[in-house]
Every structure is written in C-alpha cells, then in structure tokens.
Amino acid sequence: MKKTIVYTAILAVIGITFVGGGKISLGQNYSDEIDNEFVYMRNDKFYYKTEEFYLKTCNYLIDMFLDDNNELVVTPSINYFDKWGNTIKLPVNQIDADKYLKAHYSN
Numbered sequence: 001m002k003k004t005i006v007y008t009a010i011l012a013v014i015g016i017t018f019v020g021g022g023k024i025s026l027g028q029n030y031s032d033e034i035d036n037e038f039v040y041m042r043n044d045k046f047y048y049k050t051e052e053f054y055l056k057t058c059n060y061l062i063d064m065f066l067d068d069n070n071e072l073v074v075t076p077s078i079n080y081f082d083k084w085g086n087t088i089k090l091p092v093n094q095i096d097a098d099k100y101l102k103a104h105y106s107n
Contacts, residue, residue, distance in 0.1 A: 067092065068092075073094045
C-alpha cells in the first residue's frame with residue numbers, strides 16, 4: 001500500500017512537471033509571451049514583448065481640502081511638512097500648493 005502511494009505521488013509530480021494544459025513541454029514556451037500585450041516575468045526579470053521592462057513606482061501622498069473660495073486644493077501630504085517645528089508654512093491655496101509640488105519633483 002505504501003509503495004502504491006509513493007509511486008502515485010512520484011508519477012503525479014512528474015506529470016505536473018512535464019504536462020501542462022494538455023500539452024507536453026520540457027521547458028516553458030516563451031513564444032506565446034512575445035505576442036502578449038501584458039508585462040510578463042521570466043528568469044526574475046520583467047519583459048514587455050521582447051524588451052526588458054523595469055518597474056518604477058511613485059508613492060506620493062497628497063491631501064485635498066476646500067479653500068476659502070470653496071475651491072479644491074491639492075497639496076502634498078501634511079506629513080511632508082515639519083508640523084512640530086513649524087518651519088514650513090502649510091499651503092492655503094492651490095498656487096502655494098503647486099510651488100511645493102514642483103519643489104518636491106525638481107530634485
């Protein structure tokens with residue numbers, strides 16, 4: 001009984017390794033990925049079609065509030081300002097907020 005379970009497990013592992021989606025493949029078929037419109041991963045690298053693709057992200061927090069004229073103001077998050085030392089004046093309108101946004105991305 002134990003031999004049967006072991007042999008079944010070995011055959012299952014071999015079957016899963018070499019047979020995928022009804023076709024036998026001893027290695028991954030990359031020809032389908034070249035025509036893929038999405039970014040895919042191969043050998044720990046990202047690719048788009050045949051070109052290597054580098055992921056870039058930007059994690060930037062913003063805050064929004066209504067000013068005295070009831071207009072929406074988008075500003076860098078209050079967490080980017082020195083709240084406790086009060087060395088940086090918080091923006092009160094979009095013109096001031098734009099100055100801070102541009103300053104953050106100018107470097």
